[in-house]
Amino acid sequence: MTDPMPHPAPLPETAIRVEGLEKLYRRTLPGDRLRTLKSVLVEGSLTGNLRREDAIVALTGIDFTVARGEAFGVVGGNGSGKSTLLKLIAGMLKPTAGRITVSGRVAAMIELGAGFHPEISGRENVFINGAVLGLSKREIARRYDEIVEFSGLGGFMEEPVKNYSSGMYVRLGFAVAIHTDPDVLLVDEVLAVGDEAFAHRCIRRIEEFLAAGRTLLLVSHSLDLVSGLCDRVLWLENGKQRLIESPRRAIDAYRQEVAEKEAEEHQAAKDQRGAAGHAGHAGDTAASASTTASTGADRWGSREAEITAVRLLNAAGAEHYHQQSGEDATFEIEVRAAAALTDFVFGVAIATPRGTEVWGTNTDLAGYVPASFAGAATVRLTCPAFRLAAGEYTVDVAVHARDGAPYDYHRRALSFTVTESRGGVGVYSPEHRWGFTGDVRWAETRGT
Amino acid sequence: MFRVARQLFRFRGLLGTLTARELKARYRGSVLGFLWSLANPLLLLAVYSFVFGVLFRPARSQGIGDGPYALFIVSGLFPWVWLSTSALEGSMSLIANSGLIRKAVFPAELLPMVVVLSNLVHLLLAMPVVLSAVLATSLLTHTVGGAGVVMLPLVLLLHLPMIAGLALGASALTVHFKDVRDLLANLLTLLFFLTPILYSLDFFSGGQNRMMQLMGWVVRLNPFTRAYQDVLFFGRAPEGVLWAQMALVSLVFWSVGAWLFDRLRETLVEAA
Numbered sequence: 001m002t003d004p005m006p007h008p009a010p011l012p013e014t015a016i017r018v019e020g021l022e023k024l025y026r027r028t029l030p031g032d033r034l035r036t037l038k039s040v041l042v043e044g045s046l047t048g049n050l051r052r053e054d055a056i057v058a059l060t061g062i063d064f065t066v067a068r069g070e071a072f073g074v075v076g077g078n079g080s081g082k083s084t085l086l087k088l089i090a091g092m093l094k095p096t097a098g099r100i101t102v103s104g105r106v107a108a109m110i111e112l113g114a115g116f117h118p119e120i121s122g123r124e125n126v127f128i129n130g131a132v133l134g135l136s137k138r139e140i141a142r143r144y145d146e147i148v149e150f151s152g153l154g155g156f157m158e159e160p161v162k163n164y165s166s167g168m169y170v171r172l173g174f175a176v177a178i179h180t181d182p183d184v185l186l187v188d189e190v191l192a193v194g195d196e197a198f199a200h201r202c203i204r205r206i207e208e209f210l211a212a213g214r215t216l217l218l219v220s221h222s223l224d225l226v227s228g229l230c231d232r233v234l235w236l237e238n239g240k241q242r243l244i245e246s247p248r249r250a251i252d253a254y255r256q257e258v259a260e261k262e263a264e265e266h267q268a269a270k271d272q273r274g275a276a277g278h279a280g281h282a283g284d285t286a287a288s289a290s291t292t293a294s295t296g297a298d299r300w301g302s303r304e305a306e307i308t309a310v311r312l313l314n315a316a317g318a319e320h321y322h323q324q325s326g327e328d329a330t331f332e333i334e335v336r337a338a339a340a341l342t343d344f345v346f347g348v349a350i351a352t353p354r355g356t357e358v359w360g361t362n363t364d365l366a367g368y369v370p371a372s373f374a375g376a377a378t379v380r381l382t383c384p385a386f387r388l389a390a391g392e393y394t395v396d397v398a399v400h401a402r403d404g405a406p407y408d409y410h411r412r413a414l415s416f417t418v419t420e421s422r423g424g425v426g427v428y429s430p431e432h433r434w435g436f437t438g439d440v441r442w443a444e445t446r447g448t
Numbered sequence: 449m450f451r452v453a454r455q456l457f458r459f460r461g462l463l464g465t466l467t468a469r470e471l472k473a474r475y476r477g478s479v480l481g482f483l484w485s486l487a488n489p490l491l492l493l494a495v496y497s498f499v500f501g502v503l504f505r506p507a508r509s510q511g512i513g514d515g516p517y518a519l520f521i522v523s524g525l526f527p528w529v530w531l532s533t534s535a536l537e538g539s540m541s542l543i544a545n546s547g548l549i550r551k552a553v554f555p556a557e558l559l560p561m562v563v564v565l566s567n568l569v570h571l572l573l574a575m576p577v578v579l580s581a582v583l584a585t586s587l588l589t590h591t592v593g594g595a596g597v598v599m600l601p602l603v604l605l606l607h608l609p610m611i612a613g614l615a616l617g618a619s620a621l622t623v624h625f626k627d628v629r630d631l632l633a634n635l636l637t638l639l640f641f642l643t644p645i646l647y648s649l650d651f652f653s654g655g656q657n658r659m660m661q662l663m664g665w666v667v668r669l670n671p672f673t674r675a676y677q678d679v680l681f682f683g684r685a686p687e688g689v690l691w692a693q694m695a696l697v698s699l700v701f702w703s704v705g706a707w708l709f710d711r712l713r714e715t716l717v718e719a720a
Contacts, residue, residue: 090553092717110552114551115547120469127465128465132462
């Protein structure tokens with residue numbers, strides 16, 4: 001039987017190896033059931049005698065390895081094959097072609113509490129669920145208290161689980177699954193459930209799990225979660241492997257494409273409206289469509305005015321993307337108007353890479369009422385003694401109409417880092433000092 | 449078929465736990481609870497005794513002897529109920545638990561087996577009722593019962609692979625064809641009458657016409673009911689031929705059922 005204690009023999013360095021993986025699903029055509037059965041019984045395969053056009057290609061050409069101790073994320077739209085991949089790795093589905101090797105004890109969290117029996121108590125369900133996940137009775141008994149404590153359901157363990165709320169159900173399911181002590185944990189979108197406090201506890205537990213050198217494969221729509229936890233990310237698109245990259249790159253690329261598609265749809269809808277409503281402006285629409293050709297996820301707008309350069313300057317006026325907190329900072333934007341504008345606003349916004357807005361302002365908020373803007377211009381926003389906390393920041397710059405209609409909105413036009421000699425967390429680091437009265441002594445102050 | 453057996457052995461602990469869960473869940477919320485397992489057969493025996501002892505008394509069936517007809521019926525009927533319930537519930541077991549198969553890594557063969565085993569427990573709990581009735585009758589009239597009853601566990605043990613094979617095969621097929629359940633229900637009704645439960649085999653021994661001879665031959669294909677009647681009602685050890693027949697039937701059913709299940713195994717996650 002499986003041993004819950006540390007493994008005497010070290011596991012291989014590669015936790016998951018996927019080679020040339022392909023998975024076809026058979027289309028369920030009416031009246032096709034007998035043929036399906038025949039194919040299964042005679043050939044032992046659902047898809048063996050299948051013509052390509054009768055099959056749904058769930059996954060094809062998937063190749064990757066996950067090293068032991070690595071956290072590997074899988075992102076992609078609905079129907080891109082993420083869950084199928086996870087079920088294949090878990091051994092629930094059989095690949096149509098290719099090979100999957102997983103070493104070590106595997107636990108899959110596909111739906112938490114799948115297999116709970118509604119009529120019987122939480123306690124009994126813990127034992128059954130644990131056994132389903134491969135633990136012996138003795139192992140579960142040893143971890144029982146820990147499981148209950150983690151789930152926070154101490155007062156409800158003797159209740160039949162049909163009386164549980166859906167959140168309680170999921171909490172107990174997660175608690176059991178994480179306490180099976182797997183070497184490889186496969187997680188399918190289950191961390192989004194439960195309340196925020198519990199979700200945080202789950203994530204902390206997974207971080208501990210990773211710190212212990214275990215392997216995680218995480219399928220999720222929550223890109224922040226994936227980028228927060230994972231070392232590498234696979235982007236699946238329509239069953240194909242689009243790319244495998246560091247989380248930031250993979251997720252940026254994924255986000256960009258999603259936004260591009262949305263922008264296209266948006267533009268198409270707008271064009272349609274325009275064509276239907278303003279036949280006279282058809283020429284304008286065509287012109288603006290051609291100028292938005294370069295619009296990406298991080299950049300959109302009509303381009304009646306265009307941002308041609310964005311720079312961060314230090315007090316000496318030199319380009320400088322590495323600041324000391326408290327130094328002067330100047331954001332310099334070069335803008336060109338295609339034709340003279342009478343309605344325009346220049347704006348700058350600073351955010352953390354995780355998307356937390358730090359500060360933003362624009363000429364309208366500052367009280368500048370536009371009169372005219374033509375040709376090329378340089379806009380400078382200077383912040384003397386700019387006191388951001390240490391960290392990395394991104395800058396969005398924009399030129400838009402006063403009602404918000406963007407001419408050119410450029411997200412993450414640049415990024416910069418801030419360092420600070422004194423510690424501190426957050427995004428803002430004001431000028432500050434400590435004072436003490438009473439009997440408070442310090443052994444020393446480390447020089448700053 | 450060996451793989452199914454291996455899996456069942458490997459997860460025997462879980463199989464036991466799940467069977468216990470099934471039994472517990474079944475009576476949860478009822479006042480008598482587990483006592484129903486005893487009360488049900490007792491009430492059934494009472495009903496048959498009332499119907500065939502009071503309401504309408506059939507002419508002495510051939511080959512039953514002087515023992516109470518109701519007792520003859522239940523000694524064949526209770527094992528039959530094990531078989532038919534296992535087959536019917538078993539056929540739906542994968543679909544009913546599709547959440548478990550689709551959403552968790554789970555050895556699917558446990559599901560039909562849990563049905564078979566929990567119904568076996570019900571049968572075992574009915575046995576004291578039958579045995580007490582047989583004992584009481586034999587003390588009064590000496591017409592039924594005997595030392596052959598010690599063979600009962602052996603008959604049950606031989607019967608188990610047959611019923612398990614039936615439930616396994618039916619469960620895997622039902623995932624692809626829901627029709628199996630309805631077919632099976634009607635087939636079981638037919639088989640019930642083709643099994644010497646309500647009558648004894650001697651019924652056919654006259655050989656009045658070809659049809660009856662053929663029927664007699666078909667009925668002889670089910671050795672288990674006769675074995676149960678031997679050990680429970682007549683209290684005698686079944687003949688050697690009967691043992692051989694039981695072993696053969698059991699082997700065939702298990703092999704076919706387990707082979708079907710194993711063959712369809714990979715499709716269950718997708719289709720359940």
